Amino acid sequence: MSATRLRAPPADAFLICELGGLFALFHRPSGMTHLLASPAPELLELLGERALTRHELLAALNARYEVTDAADDLLDARLDELIAVGLVHAV
Amino acid sequence: MTAASLLARVLAEPDRAAGLDPTAWNALIAAARAEQLIGSLALRVDLAAVPPTVADVLHDARDAAIEQRRTALWEAEMTRRVLAPLGVPLVLLKGTAFVAAGLSAGQGRHIGDLDLLAPRGVLPAVEQALLEAGWAWAKPDAYDDDYYRRWMHELPPLIHRERDRMIDVHHTILPPTARPIPDADALIAGAVPLGNGLSVLAPADMVIHAALHLFADGDLAGGLRNLWDIDHLLRECADDDADFWLKLHARAAEHQASAYVARAARLSARLFGTPIPSAWNRPRMSDQLFARRLLARDDWGRETRPATRLAFYVRSHWIRMPPLLLARHLLIKARRRAADARAR
Amino acid sequence: MRHATSIRVGPIGFRIGSDFAAPIAALRALYADYPKSTIAHFSVRLPASAPWRWLIRPAVAIEGDYMLPDAAPLPLAQGLLAAEMAMNLQVALGHRRHLLLHASCVERDGRALLMTGESGSGKSTLAALLGTRGWRFMGDEFVLIAPESGDAYAFPRAISLKNQAINVAERACPTERFGPRLIATPKGDIRHMVPPADAIARMDEPARPALLLFPTFGEQRDVRPVGAAEAFVRLTQASTNYTALGERGFRTLTDLVERVPARAIDYPDSDSAIALVETLWRDL
Numbered sequence: 182m183s184a185t186r187l188r189a190p191p192a193d194a195f196l197i198c199e200l201g202g203l204f205a206l207f208h209r210p211s212g213m214t215h216l217l218a219s220p221a222p223e224l225l226e227l228l229g230e231r232a233l234t235r236h237e238l239l240a241a242l243n244a245r246y247e248v249t250d251a252a253d254d255l256l257d258a259r260l261d262e263l264i265a266v267g268l269v270h271a272v
Numbered sequence: 273m274t275a276a277s278l279l280a281r282v283l284a285e286p287d288r289a290a291g292l293d294p295t296a297w298n299a300l301i302a303a304a305r306a307e308q309l310i311g312s313l314a315l316r317v318d319l320a321a322v323p324p325t326v327a328d329v330l331h332d333a334r335d336a337a338i339e340q341r342r343t344a345l346w347e348a349e350m351t352r353r354v355l356a357p358l359g360v361p362l363v364l365l366k367g368t369a370f371v372a373a374g375l376s377a378g379q380g381r382h383i384g385d386l387d388l389l390a391p392r393g394v395l396p397a398v399e400q401a402l403l404e405a406g407w408a409w410a411k412p413d414a415y416d417d418d419y420y421r422r423w424m425h426e427l428p429p430l431i432h433r434e435r436d437r438m439i440d441v442h443h444t445i446l447p448p449t450a451r452p453i454p455d456a457d458a459l460i461a462g463a464v465p466l467g468n469g470l471s472v473l474a475p476a477d478m479v480i481h482a483a484l485h486l487f488a489d490g491d492l493a494g495g496l497r498n499l500w501d502i503d504h505l506l507r508e509c510a511d512d513d514a515d516f517w518l519k520l521h522a523r524a525a526e527h528q529a530s531a532y533v534a535r536a537a538r539l540s541a542r543l544f545g546t547p548i549p550s551a552w553n554r555p556r557m558s559d560q561l562f563a564r565r566l567l568a569r570d571d572w573g574r575e576t577r578p579a580t581r582l583a584f585y586v587r588s589h590w591i592r593m594p595p596l597l598l599a600r601h602l603l604i605k606a607r608r609r610a611a612d613a614r615a616r
Numbered sequence: 617m618r619h620a621t622s623i624r625v626g627p628i629g630f631r632i633g634s635d636f637a638a639p640i641a642a643l644r645a646l647y648a649d650y651p652k653s654t655i656a657h658f659s660v661r662l663p664a665s666a667p668w669r670w671l672i673r674p675a676v677a678i679e680g681d682y683m684l685p686d687a688a689p690l691p692l693a694q695g696l697l698a699a700e701m702a703m704n705l706q707v708a709l710g711h712r713r714h715l716l717l718h719a720s721c722v723e724r725d726g727r728a729l730l731m732t733g734e735s736g737s738g739k740s741t742l743a744a745l746l747g748t749r750g751w752r753f754m755g756d757e758f759v760l761i762a763p764e765s766g767d768a769y770a771f772p773r774a775i776s777l778k779n780q781a782i783n784v785a786e787r788a789c790p791t792e793r794f795g796p797r798l799i800a801t802p803k804g805d806i807r808h809m810v811p812p813a814d815a816i817a818r819m820d821e822p823a824r825p826a827l828l829l830f831p832t833f834g835e836q837r838d839v840r841p842v843g844a845a846e847a848f849v850r851l852t853q854a855s856t857n858y859t860a861l862g863e864r865g866f867r868t869l870t871d872l873v874e875r876v877p878a879r880a881i882d883y884p885d886s887d888s889a890i891a892l893v894e895t896l897w898r899d900l
Binding site: 196198200201202203205207209212213214216 | 843844845848849852858859862863866867870873874
């Protein structure tokens, strides 16, 4: 896993509305709306608090949300999607 | 008086809005939308003092400008994230630069494409990085591509596939074939960092770019908005720096742009009442013709004065390319149109 | 422009000008009962598509404050359609006071039924028929949701009936007023129907959204509940200005889908669709 640290904007950069198990998210800096499924909102929350490497992020996800089945490659795929739309960026 | 003249007057003196009748309002709104100055108008006019329908229209225009600002800044940020690893100078131009630098010229302004200036030598690397990060050619056409690379001052326009936003990456601010040859290295060397890896042109260079863009690059269509930018830049720069006009004078000479900048200042003073030093205010006969062109918009938002517009259209091709090149360009365009027509 | 008129439809005023007399006269006849707007929110222009097109095979261009670069001109005989397309375009691209949903809408007891779907889903015809059967017609193209209150505002322009829907409406609403039949337009045959009198008289009255339907014209009668997330996504796609509204758009739309139940319905003919709507409405 890369040692690059990743960061998401603070919580006040988002409006979040839960809609039947999914999360509609309005991202204020871009004006874009995203429909997210778990664990994407959890990733954003963790990375909004501080910058983490992918490895640290997986550990934090397990510790806080007990997401024990979050496989590395699945997490990577979710993270790459979040980076592509600009919700997460390398610092 | 054309609707565009009315627009210029109300922009310069917004208190005039209080006395307008419904016919004038219809004309003013149509002209302001057509000139992409409705957002600027909305910020100048007191919305409490206008008829309710006008307030509706101007509230919407204010909201639209806020969203355009947000989108423009985000596009700059996403581009920065892709290009920052290259470690090359990246200078924002035009509308995005105005809002990123917090200039009054950016308030209410319509912002379209992202315009970026980078040193000529790094353009291939910039192009490659953008293509790898989700941008694609906006026009898949070999001739246009070749034309851009050989004769223009920018990469062929790229569009981001997901966000649907265009980027123009320039290596200077006028085509290399144009008469004045601005000093691109000096533009980049003098740029003002924004603190995030992006920068904007120095104040005098911003005015020079706006003036060259208006008078040395194009047929002045939609030029009233560019002149409104120039009005704001001149006012704000002169307020911030007592020596601004001296610096502008010297810098314009370095970029071979003195005549264009002088005309921009004179026309801005003429149409928008911009305060300019008396030494700058020596009107030329031709200013009248330029003003006629800039104000050619009727009360339905249509362009008027076809003869004046045609004259400026021919001039725009003349000033951008030497005559032989122009003939070659028009010939290839004509052949292609003929081929298209046959194919249909 | 040589010929001009003005029309107010719900909260939106238009000024429409043309080089030709015919499209303006046709609009005046179709919109005779509508209020005028002295100052317009939008200007629509229907000029001759080229100078010689004034005389030879006259055609009207579709222009206005907002334009599409590739909008093809229409023959002069289809001027009403050109006006309709140009007016819709101004609203779709320029209007920001409300969240715009590409939907038809009817009202009863102060509550609104919204129907949205692809072109050909029958939402226009259904709204037109319901509008003559105890409901107030609020619009067949756009419904306007106010960001502050969440209320639905009407946009009851002349109903644009296409192809088979023309005969259905002519049979079902013989007493209503119709415009000329426009033959073989790019959208097929078109005939405009003037909405019932109460739709125009009460066009400024909002209604509270109470039910959201996604109709599909199909073989079997079917009803399926639609979750809030799916309704949200479908409505972002059905909105022409959701993105342009930014944060206001998000708040308005999430509020709407959380508050209003949504159903997808399949129906084989308009009678069973109307019966289905009445049943769903009663069971709310």
